[in-house]
Each structure stands twice: as structure tokens, then as C-alpha cells.
Amino acid sequence: MPKTASKDPAKPAPNTAPKPVAAKPVASKAAAKGDHVFLVDGSSYIFRAYHALPPLNRKSDGLQVNAVLGFCNMLWKLLRDMPEDNRPTHLAIVFDKSEITFRNKLYPDYKAHRPPAPDDLIPQFALIREAVRAFDLPCLEQAGFEADDLIATYARQANERGASTTIVSSDKDLMQLVTDKVVMYDTMKDRRIGIPEVIEKFGVPPEKVVEVQALAGDSTDNVPGVPGIGIKTAAQLIIEYGDLDQLLFRATEIKQPKRREALLENAEKARISRQLVLLDDKVDLEVPLDDLAVHEPDSRRLIAFLKAMEFTTLTRRVADYAQIDPANVDADPGNKSGASVFSPLPPSDVTPAPGDAPTAGAAPPAKAKPTGARDDKNSNRKGTPAMLAEARGEAIRKIGFDRKAYQPIGNLDPLNALIARAHDTGYLAIEAMSESIDPMQAELSGLALAVAPNEACYVPLGHREAGSGAGLFDTGFAPGQIKTADALKALKPLLESAGIQKVGFNVKFTSVTLAQHGITLRNIDDAQLMSYALDAGRGSHALEQLAERWFGHAVVNYGGLVGSGKGKLTFDQVTIDKATEYAAESADVILRLWRVLKPRLVAERMTTVYETLERPLVSVLARMERRGISIDRQVLSRLSGDFAETAARVEAEIQEIAGEPVNVGSPKQIGDIIFGKMGLPGGSKTKTGAWSTTAQVLDDLAEQGHEFPKKILEWRQVSKLKSTYTDALPTYVNPQTHRVHTTYALAATTTGRLSSNEPNLQNIPVRTEDGRKIRRAFIATPGHKLVSADYSQIELRLLAEIADVPVLRQAFRDGLDIHAMTASEMFGVPIKDMPSEVRRRAKAINFGIIYGISAFGLANQLGIAREEASAYIKKYFERFPGIRAYMDETKDFCRRNGYVTTLFGRKCYYPDIKASNASVRAFNERAAINARLQGTAADIIRRAMIRVEDALAEKKLSAQMLLQVHDELIFEVPDDEVAATLPVVQKVMQDAPFPAVILSLPLQVDARAANNWDEAH
Known part of the structure; x- marks a missing residue:
């Protein structure tokens, strides 16, 4: 039920005559098994449409x-654009009647505080009822009952007859x-x-929703509930105690004093609340279910109404379907005539206008059968x-693809025409084009826009003319462009409209760029x-590759457009x-991909992953990127000097050990000395014939006690810290904000982990002293603190949860x-006064197991023989057999399906897990085992990021989230x-996993505040 206003005013709009309660169809048809009853919550939908769509006069x-x-x-979509096997055989629009219901008698304050409907909505109530009648559909309302009660009763009757029911609404009270x-x-x-979506919303299945609502109450409807108990707590209590009656009966057993007292003191309120939210499915209906049978409307009457409302596009759709020339139908004299139209429906739900590409899956307008009619030939088609x-x-x-159809827009008239077209379709593909990859400093070169295949354009805003800038009055800009301010002013209502779908590709870049304006x-x-949610791990998600993969x-x-080397152009040049050919084509491809991939989300049951873990995070990350974080340049400057001295000292030691001049940065020279001159073991050559000197090769040699490779590693590490961080970070300071703004990529890893770029703030070493020194340069602004909130050993906790390891779970509890517990279990050493070396070995095994470490890898890490490492791993699995079973089950599942899933349904694909190459196969097996844990952890922190801003705002706190580094969130918070x-x-x-996943093992979050990142971590 809407949260902003009462559903319907008590009086009809001025100058409208009252209508009968229901407009009956021409003939009844008994609802039976195999039929599909659609019940539209009309009152709720009115408010959703009003608030979702921009003003239209x-x-x-x-x-x-x-x-x-x-x-x-919406009515046209239900009647004509639904898939053939999912169309209504019976349909009715159900409204609230503006009278006192039985709930007001039970609780006089029920819905007492709802504000009145907006003034410009009130006249539309009567017109909507008239629209329903123009479609020749039942328009139902009944004194003493809410629309929800009528819907509940019709749904029950349909179920008893074996028919299925679709309730057209998102109202939580109907769940x-x-x-x-x-x-x-x-x-x-x-x-x-x-059912899964209801559980996601309430934490309980539908049959328990009433119990949860009775406890949590509803401030919108003034349902009292129990003070201090929200949805999450209510769900936990109902899960534990079964139902409200049992909970209230055993309330004295509850350990939390405040919760126990609240339940005892408000038991009667909870019982009344349950009566208020429980829908009455035994209403004595004035219009029988059989009278809701769908039939063909009077097309001329419907066209007359639509012409009077001035809905030209929908008028054309109806006329095309009915094969009637709308010019031969007079507008309904009771309503006037004539104007433009806005459609809120996505492309898969909109019948295309003439000239559009046909929408796949839509019923052909001229040949479609009457809705609800049976097609004997296709009756068995699924x-x-x-x-x-x-x-x-x-x-x-x-x-x-027709590149000749792409046009530049150089003045406001065609831009306004395109804006009107976007209102007509209800969606717009958009991509910001700029001369920089940094959206915080990028100058807009232009905007690429598309509303249909081959109906794309480019709005150039900042392109420069070749050789410009020579004349005194030369602006440098190429002719045929709109002023940026004028173009954005025209586009702003469209781009900010909640009713028009904006489709992008890495839309966060466009979002941040536009936010700067x-x-x-x-x-x-x-x-x-969408591609990432569907196919993570199955290929690139770059636009070029997706265009080739999906459309050839x-x-x-x-x-080729900008060139390379010294002559390379920026896009504005x-x-x-x-630029039009490139940019407009990009927008066209984006729109086509959207129309291909969106139905796949439903078909492959990945909508929840996209809607709860991907799409909501875009705006969160965009705000984080714009906030940035402060750095102390003096700290970095001092560190840079220290690192330079260290690098010089280590380089001198390397020269001395080598006994000859060495270019330390040359892998070839280093390889020749290690394997040629020194003759150290384990050498292998690359395809070019040079010795391999990768970090792994040098690590192995260093673990064996060889000093030269150890010094090379030390030099490489300190040189990288200097070049990548202490020297580079100051160059990333934004001259306007004086802060560093990283850019996050959502679709960069198979497991759902975010990556950080330009600069990368996720790879700063945290376990070394030098790495921690760099973190000290990230500081809070005066009057603020940095807060670091970090999940404690989240992947080990998830291992204990998913693999069901009782000893580990109990240890965490x-x-x-x-x-230390693992060491005690494995080596029989008491936890108290345990030697640090023993604990270190257990820690290496604990984390190594998560990443599928081999005996060889563990031996190198601990500096022990491979046989000893193998014995450790074997003993580990003997002590924790559930882990071995988990690993085997995960590998088997991935071999069968090609992917593994996180607890939240994300699919991580590893198609090479059956590769013939043993090393490739082993790598994919290890990755699949880790993906379930790392991916679930990534999903959890995504859920936390999506929720935390609203939680802070609810408490009127002004903390701002600045960074995400794997399992850690960084906030800037006022001191007080x-x-x-x-x-x-x-x-x-x-609580981030809840209610989608209820973990038996609670998560632990460590949070601290300090003046810099290192001290807070």
C-alpha cells in the first residue's frame, strides 16, 4: 500500500458523474483448472504511476x-504484451472504496495519519475508473472492505478451482x-x-508474513505492532518460536530485558495488529469470479477514450491491433482530445510504434487473437x-546495424524531439563521451543516445576543431555543437526522471560525470x-566482445579512431x-544488449542477483568515488625518500653479491646471474629463451636460503612501493577537491569482488611495516576521524558455515x-602459552586450505619439507572431515555445471575445470573452491554497502563511506x-546477509576510529 497518501479521496473529481461499481463483461466464463486470473491492485497502482512518471499535461x-x-x-501490457502462455483468462481491477472498513471499527486509529492525495492526482481517480471501463474490464470496489480483501477472496476462489493467480502489485501487505x-x-x-522474493523481504515464508507484520507494525497504516521490534527481529523471533501466540506465551523466556518487556507490555497491541494486517478472504463478493472472464473490448470506444486523453502512441497501438483508422473515430466528447505520450514500460513490454524494430516476444498487433482465446495448435507449446x-x-x-542512420545533433530542436521520443518509449540508452578516463576531471565531449535499434545519435558538446586556438577570438570549438549548459538543461528532467529507464554500460562513469554537472x-x-551477473567467468564483458558475441x-x-603514439588524439579532438559513428553505435549496441540480456535474467533466475547485488551498488559507488579521501603529501614525500635510500642500499648489496655490475631492473641479467653464473636450481626458460625470474621463482629460491634472489625480491618490493604509491599518489590529487578519487570496477572479477583503479587502493600491503606506513598517509579532514570497519576472518567463518564443521563453528561461537584452536586440534598443543611458530603454521594451513594450497605451496610458505607439509594437510582433513567433503562436493558440482554458486545465488563460472592440461584443471578447481567463500563474502559486503547509507541517515548521522577494500569499509565521521x-x-x-541468508554463525565486525587509516585498521 502506498506510503505517501490515502488511496482514494472520499469525493469524486469535479464534473464527473458517479459510475456503477462494476462494468460486467459481455459473457461469463467459469474459472477452472488451467485458467489464469489476474487481479490488479488498482488503488496502489494509481499512486505508483503518479510518483514514478513525470508530470504530463x-x-x-x-x-x-x-x-x-x-x-x-499497464492495462494494454496485461492484455496484449504478456507472453501467450501467461495472459489472463480472467482479469479485474480492484479499488478501495473510500469508506470506513471493519479495521477502523477494530482500531479507530487505523490509517488515521495518512496525508491527503496530491491535488493534481485527485482529478485523475475518476478518469482512471473511466479508463478501466473503456477497456471493458471489471472495475471492482466494495463497501466495508479494502481492495486487498477482495483480492484475497478472488485468489482463494481461483485456487479452489485449480486456476493460478497473478496479483498485479508490489504491495507488501499482499505478500x-x-x-x-x-x-x-x-x-x-x-x-x-x-515465495523466494517474499522470504527476501520478510525473512519468513508467505504463511508467516502476518506474524512478522503483527510484531513490526506499520507506521504508514498506523498498525501499532510492538515498539522497538523491526522486520529483522520479528522474523528471527517467529523463526525461533513458530508463531505469534507461542512467542507471546513464552515471552518470559526471552533473555534480552528490553525485548522481553516490550513483548509483555504490548502483547494485546500485537494481537490487534495481526487482525489489522490479516486479509479477509471470505468476503461475500458482489461480482462473481466467473464474471471476470476476459473478452474483446469495444475497440472504437477505447480509441475514443484514448484520443480524448491525447495518448497518441497508445491510440495508434490499439488502432493498429484493431485494424481501425483512428482518424475515423471521434474523441469521447466527455473528455476532450489531443497530445504527446509517455510510456513507463521497458522495451520487452512495449508494442513498437511504426518504424521501430519489432520487440521480440510481443504479439503481432494485426494478427493477435482476442486475449484469453485458446489456440488449439499451440495449446501444448511451453x-x-x-x-x-x-x-x-x-x-x-x-x-x-546501419551506421548511416546515426546522426549528430547540433541544436535543441532535434534534441527535444529525441527527448519526446524517449518519453514515448520509456527508456533511453546513454553513454558519456569524454577526453579522460577520470570521471571526476573529465570534460564532456558529448553524449551518445539511443531509443531503438538504429535510432541512435550523438550530441557533441566539446569537440575541438583541428588547428584551433590560433586566432584571438577563436574559441577552439568545432561548429555544429550545442552549448553544454543548454543541452544538459534540456536533458536534465529526462535523466533525473524516475519513470524513464536509463540504460548504460559501466553506467557509473556516466553517472559520476553527469553528477559533476x-x-x-x-x-x-x-x-x-547484466552480462556480469549472467556470465561471470565465461568471457570478457567489454562492449566490443559482447557486440561480437551476441550480434556478430x-x-x-x-x-583506430584516436590513433597511437605521439599523434594520439583525445576524444574531443x-x-x-x-565521433558520431563511434559513439552512436556504442549507444545502439548498449540498447540491444539490454534487450537481449534482461529477459535472460528472468529465464536464468538471476534477477535477484542483479537487482540486489549489482544495480543498487552503482549509485553507492558513484557517491563514494565523488567523495574521495584526503592524503598527507608530506608523509608520502618522507616515505619516498626513505624507500629511495633503502632501494639504493639493497642495490649495492646485490652488486656486491653478484660480483659484477647489475641492472637490477633487467629480468634477463638477473636470470643469467642466478641460473647461469650461480647455477641455482629450478631454472626454466620463457618462450623468448630468457630465464624466468617471476616472483614465484624467486620466492622458491629465497625460501631455500639463497641470498641473491632474496635481495632481488626486497629491491622489487621497495621500488614498487615507491613508484606505485609514494611517488604516484600525489599525482592523483584532484585540483578542485584536493582529494584522491579511486574508481571501482564491479565487473572485474569472477567472484564479485570489486577492484580499485587509478589509483589502486586495494593492493597496498597491510601485513608489512612499509605497507602500513603508506596507509598512514590517508588521513581524516580536520574535525573528523577515519573509521575502519572490517569483517573478522569472514571467509573462515563461511567455511565453518558452508562446510558444516562443528569444531570450527563452536570455536567461533x-x-x-x-x-590457536586449529593448532591445538592438529598438533595436540594446549592453547594456553602456545608457541607462536606453532600458531603461525596453523594459520598458514587455515588460510591455505581456503585457497586450495598444495603440499608444495605450503612447504614453501612454511620453509619445511614437502612430505611434512603433505602430512599437515592430511592431518588437517582428518581433524576436519567436513572441509574435505566440501571441497570434493564443490569440485564435482563445478565439473557437472561449469560454475559454483555463492549463498546469495551468484554464479561463478570456471569452464576450464575439465581442461586436459593438469595445471589448468588444478588451478580452476582451487578457484572454484575458493569462489564459494570469497564470492559469498563479496556479496555480504555489497549488501552492507547498499544498506549502510540509509541506516546512517535514519539515525541522522553524517558519516560518509569513502573506500571499500575487500572485507573493510572506510568512513569519514565527525568527531562528535x-x-x-x-x-x-x-x-x-x-546483519548484511539477513534475511536472504540466515547464518547460524554470526559475523564479527571490528570497527575503530583514528586520525589515519593505519591507526584505524
């Missing part, structure tokens, strides 16, 4: 009609009705809500989501992240005609030193808010 009289348009588009035969469908997000996705993909692939990109989708199309090569911020951050991070 009829030209003839200025009346706002955005909610009416959204409602009509109690979901079963294997009853689903909910959110048309605005094209999202199905079944129109599964997978088949639908395949069909849509095939349709898109058949549409060739005061535009907040809203309602985004990211085709790259080679895009314009960027390198590329001529506008060539008891707060034991996990490495540190004490209040720490527990909020810890709770969000610890």
Missing part, C-alpha cells in the same frame, strides 16, 4: 494525466497471499514476486522464460552488469562525423583464537558522531 486543457497514462499502458499458485507481478519493474529470452534475442540479432542519473540499468558485429575500433556511528555500521555489516 493535456495540451488542450492543462489537466495532469500522468497516472492515467501509466494505468492505461501473505503468495503460494505456489499465487504470484505477484510488478509491471513497472517487470518483476515477479514469488512458452517458458528461456524460450521467450531466446526469441527476443533472435529478433534483435536479425536487425542489422549537477545531474543525478535516476532509474538506471547497466547492460555490462564488429564495432568501430577506438584505437576526433572529428564530429567520426566461543570467541577462541581460531588459529564517532561513538554513535560505530554501532550502526557494525550492526548493518553483521
Whole structure:
């Protein structure tokens, strides 16, 4: 139920005559097994459409009609654009009747505090009812009951007859009705809500939702609940005690004093709340279920209504379907006529306008059968989501690319026409083009836009003319461009509209770039992240590769466009005609990828992964990147000097050991000395014939006690710290913000871990003293502290959870030193006064097992014989047999399926796990074993990042999240808010898995505040 206003005012809009309660169809049809009943929560949808769509006024009289348009588009989608096997046989629109219901008699304050409906929405209520009648659909409302009660009753009756039911709504109050035969469908997000989605929302299955709501209450409807108990706590209590009655009966057993007292004092409120939220499915219906049978509407009447509302695009769709010339139908005289249209539906849900590429999977307008009609030839055809996705993909692939159709936009008139077109389709592909890869400092070269295949353009904004800048009055800009400020002013309402879908590719770059110009990109989708959610590990997610893979199309090569070497151009120096060809094609490819990949999310059950772990994180990371972090240049300068001295000293020692002049930076010279002159073992040559001197090779030799390779490693490490961090970091300071702004990549790893670039802040060594010194240069601004919140041994905890290792789980519960416990289990050494060397070995094994370490690797790491390391690993598996079983099961699963899954459903693909090459096969086996743990940990911190900003805002705290480094989050917090911020951050991070996954082993988060990153960590 909407949270912003009452569902319907008590009085109809002015100058509208009251209508009958229901418009009955021409004939009844008994609902039976195999039928599909659609029940639209009309009152709720009105408010969703109103708030989702931008204001839209009829030209003839200025009346706002955005909610009416959204409602009509939704009805057309249900009747004509649903897959053939998922169309309604029975359909009704159910409204609240603005009278007191039985709930108000039970609890007079029920819904007492809801604000009135917006003034410009009130006149639309009557028009929406008229729209329903124009579609010749039942328009239901019944005195004394809410729409939800009628829906519950119809759903029960349909179930009893063997029919399935779809409730068109996203209202949480209806989720109690979901079963294997009853689903909910959110048309605005094209999202199905079944049992798993209800569990994700409430932490309990649908049959327990009422119990949770009774405890948590609902401030929107003024349902009291139990003060201090939210959804999460309520779900935990119901899971533990079974139901509300048992919980209240055993409330004295609850250990937490505040929770126990709250339940005891508010038991009656909880019982009343349950009555308020429990839907009545025994309503004596005034309109029988059989009378909801779908039939063909009077097309001329519907066209007359749509013309009166001035919905030209939808009028054309209906006329095309009915094969009627709309010019031969007069507008309904009761409603006036004429204007532009906005459609909130995504491409897979919109019948294409003439000239558009046909939407794959949409019913052909001219040949479609009446909705609900049976097709004997295809009655056994299974129109599964997978088949639908395949069909849509095939349709898109058949549409060739026409680069000649791409046009530059050099003035506002065609730009405004394109904006109107985007309102018509309801979506827009967009990509910001710039001369820099740093979105914080990038100057906009232009914007690439697309609204349909081959209907793409480029809006150049900052291209420079060749040889410009010579004249006194020469601006340097090429002609035929709109001023950036004018173009963005025209585009801003569209880009910030929550009702228009903006589709990007690595859309975070565009989001940050536009944010620098005061535009907040809203309602985004990211085709790259869809590809990542579906195919992580199965290939590149670069636009060029995806265009080739999905469409067999080679895009314009960027390198060929800008050149290379000294003559390399920045994008703003590329001529506008060539830039248009490249940029518009990119937007076209992005839009096509979106239309191909979005149905796959549903078909392959990856929608939840994308919607909960990928898409919401884009805006979170965009804000983090814009905030940046302060560094102390003086600290870095001193460190750079120290590292230079160390490198010089080590280099002198290397020369002395070698006994000859050595270029320490030359791998060839180093290899010749180690394996040629010194004759050390283990040498192998690369394809070029040079000795291999990789870090692994040098590590192995150093572990054997050879001094020369050890010194080379030392020199390489200190030189890298100097060049990569102490020298480079100051060059990344933004001249406007005076802070360092890293860029995060979401689709860079197979497991869901983020990567950090330009600069990379995730690879600063934390276990070495030199690495910690670099972290000291990251500082809080005056009056603030840096807070580091870090998951403690999260992957080991997940290993204990997933592999079900009782000893490890109990050790974590008891707060034991996990490495000391492991050592005690393996070596029989008491935990108290355990030698540090013994604990170090156990720690190496603990973490090594997660990464599938071999006996050879463990031997090198601990400096012991391979036989001894092999015995350690064997004993480890004997003491913890569940771990071996977990590893074997994971490898077997991956061999069968090609992927492993995290606890949250992310798929990590390892197609080479069956490779004939033994080393490749072993690597993929180790990676698959680790992926379930690392991927789950990555999903958990993503969930925490998505939630923490709202949690801080709810507590009116001004802490800002700046960095994510694997299992750690860094915040900047005002000094006087540190004490209040720490527990909020810890709770969000610890509860991040809930309610999707309930861990038996609680997570632990360590959080500290200090003036710099090192001290806080």
C-alpha cells in the first residue's frame, strides 16, 4: 500500500458523474483448472504511476494525466504484451472504496495519519475508473472492505478451482497471499514476486508474513505492532518460536530485558495488529469470479477514450491491433482530445510504434487473437522464460546495424524531439563521451543516445576543431555543437526522471560525470552488469566482445579512431562525423544488449542477483568515488625518500653479491646471474629463451636460503612501493577537491569482488611495516576521524558455515583464537602459552586450505619439507572431515555445471575445470573452491554497502563511506558522531546477509576510529 497518501479521496473529481461499481463483461466464463486470473491492485497502482512518471499535461486543457497514462499502458501490457502462455483468462481491477472498513471499527486509529492525495492526482481517480471501463474490464470496489480483501477472496476462489493467480502489485501487505499458485507481478519493474522474493523481504515464508507484520507494525497504516521490534527481529523471533501466540506465551523466556518487556507490555497491541494486517478472504463478493472472464473490448470506444486523453502512441497501438483508422473515430466528447505520450514500460513490454524494430516476444498487433482465446495448435507449446529470452534475442540479432542512420545533433530542436521520443518509449540508452578516463576531471565531449535499434545519435558538446586556438577570438570549438549548459538543461528532467529507464554500460562513469554537472542519473540499468551477473567467468564483458558475441558485429575500433603514439588524439579532438559513428553505435549496441540480456535474467533466475547485488551498488559507488579521501603529501614525500635510500642500499648489496655490475631492473641479467653464473636450481626458460625470474621463482629460491634472489625480491618490493604509491599518489590529487578519487570496477572479477583503479587502493600491503606506513598517509579532514570497519576472518567463518564443521563453528561461537584452536586440534598443543611458530603454521594451513594450497605451496610458505607439509594437510582433513567433503562436493558440482554458486545465488563460472592440461584443471578447481567463500563474502559486503547509507541517515548521522577494500569499509565521521556511528555500521555489516541468508554463525565486525587509516585498521 502506498506510503505517501490515502488511496482514494472520499469525493469524486469535479464534473464527473458517479459510475456503477462494476462494468460486467459481455459473457461469463467459469474459472477452472488451467485458467489464469489476474487481479490488479488498482488503488496502489494509481499512486505508483503518479510518483514514478513525470508530470504530463493535456495540451488542450492543462489537466495532469500522468497516472492515467501509466494505468492505461499497464492495462494494454496485461492484455496484449504478456507472453501467450501467461495472459489472463480472467482479469479485474480492484479499488478501495473510500469508506470506513471493519479495521477502523477494530482500531479507530487505523490509517488515521495518512496525508491527503496530491491535488493534481485527485482529478485523475475518476478518469482512471473511466479508463478501466473503456477497456471493458471489471472495475471492482466494495463497501466495508479494502481492495486487498477482495483480492484475497478472488485468489482463494481461483485456487479452489485449480486456476493460478497473478496479483498485479508490489504491495507488501499482499505478500501473505503468495503460494505456489499465487504470484505477484510488478509491471513497472517487470518483476515477479514469488515465495523466494517474499522470504527476501520478510525473512519468513508467505504463511508467516502476518506474524512478522503483527510484531513490526506499520507506521504508514498506523498498525501499532510492538515498539522497538523491526522486520529483522520479528522474523528471527517467529523463526525461533513458530508463531505469534507461542512467542507471546513464552515471552518470559526471552533473555534480552528490553525485548522481553516490550513483548509483555504490548502483547494485546500485537494481537490487534495481526487482525489489522490479516486479509479477509471470505468476503461475500458482489461480482462473481466467473464474471471476470476476459473478452474483446469495444475497440472504437477505447480509441475514443484514448484520443480524448491525447495518448497518441497508445491510440495508434490499439488502432493498429484493431485494424481501425483512428482518424475515423471521434474523441469521447466527455473528455476532450489531443497530445504527446509517455510510456513507463521497458522495451520487452512495449508494442513498437511504426518504424521501430519489432520487440521480440510481443504479439503481432494485426494478427493477435482476442486475449484469453485458446489456440488449439499451440495449446501444448511451453512458452517458458528461456524460450521467450531466446526469441527476443533472435529478433534483435536479425536487425542489422546501419551506421548511416546515426546522426549528430547540433541544436535543441532535434534534441527535444529525441527527448519526446524517449518519453514515448520509456527508456533511453546513454553513454558519456569524454577526453579522460577520470570521471571526476573529465570534460564532456558529448553524449551518445539511443531509443531503438538504429535510432541512435550523438550530441557533441566539446569537440575541438583541428588547428584551433590560433586566432584571438577563436574559441577552439568545432561548429555544429550545442552549448553544454543548454543541452544538459534540456536533458536534465529526462535523466533525473524516475519513470524513464536509463540504460548504460559501466553506467557509473556516466553517472559520476553527469553528477559533476549537477545531474543525478535516476532509474538506471547497466547492460555490462547484466552480462556480469549472467556470465561471470565465461568471457570478457567489454562492449566490443559482447557486440561480437551476441550480434556478430564488429564495432568501430577506438584505437583506430584516436590513433597511437605521439599523434594520439583525445576524444574531443576526433572529428564530429567520426565521433558520431563511434559513439552512436556504442549507444545502439548498449540498447540491444539490454534487450537481449534482461529477459535472460528472468529465464536464468538471476534477477535477484542483479537487482540486489549489482544495480543498487552503482549509485553507492558513484557517491563514494565523488567523495574521495584526503592524503598527507608530506608523509608520502618522507616515505619516498626513505624507500629511495633503502632501494639504493639493497642495490649495492646485490652488486656486491653478484660480483659484477647489475641492472637490477633487467629480468634477463638477473636470470643469467642466478641460473647461469650461480647455477641455482629450478631454472626454466620463457618462450623468448630468457630465464624466468617471476616472483614465484624467486620466492622458491629465497625460501631455500639463497641470498641473491632474496635481495632481488626486497629491491622489487621497495621500488614498487615507491613508484606505485609514494611517488604516484600525489599525482592523483584532484585540483578542485584536493582529494584522491579511486574508481571501482564491479565487473572485474569472477567472484564479485570489486577492484580499485587509478589509483589502486586495494593492493597496498597491510601485513608489512612499509605497507602500513603508506596507509598512514590517508588521513581524516580536520574535525573528523577515519573509521575502519572490517569483517573478522569472514571467509573462515563461511567455511565453518558452508562446510558444516562443528569444531570450527563452536570455536567461533566461543570467541577462541581460531588459529590457536586449529593448532591445538592438529598438533595436540594446549592453547594456553602456545608457541607462536606453532600458531603461525596453523594459520598458514587455515588460510591455505581456503585457497586450495598444495603440499608444495605450503612447504614453501612454511620453509619445511614437502612430505611434512603433505602430512599437515592430511592431518588437517582428518581433524576436519567436513572441509574435505566440501571441497570434493564443490569440485564435482563445478565439473557437472561449469560454475559454483555463492549463498546469495551468484554464479561463478570456471569452464576450464575439465581442461586436459593438469595445471589448468588444478588451478580452476582451487578457484572454484575458493569462489564459494570469497564470492559469498563479496556479496555480504555489497549488501552492507547498499544498506549502510540509509541506516546512517535514519539515525541522522553524517558519516560518509569513502573506500571499500575487500572485507573493510572506510568512513569519514565527525568527531562528535564517532561513538554513535560505530554501532550502526557494525550492526548493518553483521546483519548484511539477513534475511536472504540466515547464518547460524554470526559475523564479527571490528570497527575503530583514528586520525589515519593505519591507526584505524
